[in-house]
Amino acid sequence: MRSSMHWAVIAVACVSILLQSGCVAGQQLKYVEQFSKQPWQVFPGGRFKATTNSSMSATSMAGALFELKPGGVRELHWHNAAEWAIVLRGTCRATVLDEGKTHPTDTWDYTASDVWYFPPNLPHSVVGLAPSGCLVMASYKSPDTNELKALSASGWLATLNVDTAALALGVPAGNAKRMLDKSRAQGRSQFIAQGPVQQLASQQPSLPVKRTTAVHRFSLTKNKYPVGPDGSYVNKADVATFPAATKMSGAILRLAPGGMRTLHWHPAADEWQYVINGTVEVGVFTAPGESITATIGPGDVGFAPVGSGHYVRNIGKDPAYLVLVFNNGVFTSIDVSNFLGxxxxxxxxxxxxxxxxxxxxxxxxxxxxxxxxxxxxxxxxxxxxxxx
Structure with missing residues (x-):
């Protein structure tokens, strides 16, 4: 194991290069994206947009926003990448089938600042609740994951012939044909379909929503840690506090006006950044002569590769809030100032x-x-x- 002095020497070298290199190089790097300007794709029950490695230099993670109307249903689907998502606004209900676990079907209502984590290939579905539906930011542990390409129940059934569908669904062939015809006629609109409006379970107690401890749900209003003397803080969740999230962790970072998440890096995780509100300056340093500095605002995203030096600074007049997601269930961070000491x-x-x-x-x-x-x-x- 390398000694702390070894890493301290490296830290000196990194800061020296960072101070000397400036931020004019790295023109080929694209670690930020004005995601706020990307157009939405509209469906009957809501809207959606995604960002992957096709639009930025994110080598291991991707992200998406989806907004569900009350009753809007993100249909039953699954994908090869783990999913870590946070409700930014409103309320929704999510269901995941986790075969072989304590709760094979985990259903829970989510409100603002609640997080879910779904391991790869577990089928799940989300519905927006009254009165306003929900806005959700999702991050995936794969650079090319786009929910539009996810496997889904409707997509699979549409490929079957009538006899196979009848056997799979346990219905007469005539019924299966009518169901397939209707489903195929809907096409991609089922990606976010419009269903009946539902209420929060607390307002509709007869709903069969689990009352036990949620396996895949965690509230980020817990676990508040200060990151500066100016009122800046972080609410974080990793595998120690959110055991279901074995492969990803995340946080909400609040930066006071003028506040800064100082120069640091993560030795075992990439970092995905989403600006909820505020205006921030982000910097990423990846190698001698390769660093970028950019200003991003609400709805924009950033990415810092594992081991890369980076920082976030609030350059606005109001507090800034960001969602940070890491592709490792264990959260670790090294601050340059700490090691220089x-x-x-x-x-x-x-x-x-x-x-x-x-x-x-x-x-x-x-x-x-x-x-x-x-x-x-x-x-x-x-x-x-x-x-x-």
Whole structure:
């Protein structure tokens, strides 16, 4: 296992390159997308849009927005990628079939800030509830996942002949033919169909919605962690708090005006970013001479590859809120400021090309993380046994 000093030396080198390289290179990189300007695809029960590796340099993850009207049904479907989604507005009901688990069918009502996680290829369906339906942001652990290409019950049945469909559904051939004809006539409109309007289970107690602990549901209003002294914080969920989410984790990040999620990287996960509201500056550093800086706003997305240095800074006048999703169930993060605190000031000065006094002036406790206290006098460091 590599020592913390080894990583600290790497951190010095990374910061040095970042400060020297600027953000003019990396023109071929596209780690942000103005997703807010992408047109919606409209269906009877709602609308949908997706972003994949065909439109940005996201090598391992994809994303989507779907808005369901009250009674709008995202039909029963499944896909090869795990799905981590958060309700941004309104209410909905989701059902997933998880064969062989404690709750083979897990059905629950979701409200704003609730999250679901569905493992690959488990069939699931979502319906918008009264009074306003819902807006959901979904992220997938695959760069080319697009729900429009997901396998679905209607899509499969449409490929069957009448006799096979009759056997599969357990109905007479005549009934099967009528059902197939109706389904085929609907075509892609069944992607988000319009069904009867339903209420929240709390307002309609007779509904057979599970009252046990939800397996695939988690509320991101829990687990609040400060990320700065200015009121910035993060609400996160990983496998430790949301056991069903074994392959993905996520968070809501709040940045106060002028607040910043400081320079950091994730050693074991890519990061998918979605701006709920506010205006932020994002920076991604991937290699010497390869870094980008961009400004994104509500509805836009960003991506930071595993191990890449990155940050998010609120440059607006109001608090900014972002959804962050990671393609690993275990959340880990390394802050540059934290590791620089483990390096003797003389090393830091040499690595960054600055004076020792300037190295000592750096705040090593950014984002509330523990680090070395600033030592203004060399004598203090000598008494503590540190070599300069």
């Amino acid at each position: 483990a390096v003797p000031p003389s090393w830091l000065a040499a690595g960054l090309g600055i004076s020792s006094d300037e190295a000592r002036s750096i705040n090593y406790k950014l984002a509330g993380l523990p680090g070395r206290p600033v030592q203004k006098k060399p004598e203090a460091a000598k008494k503590a046994g540190r070599k300069l």
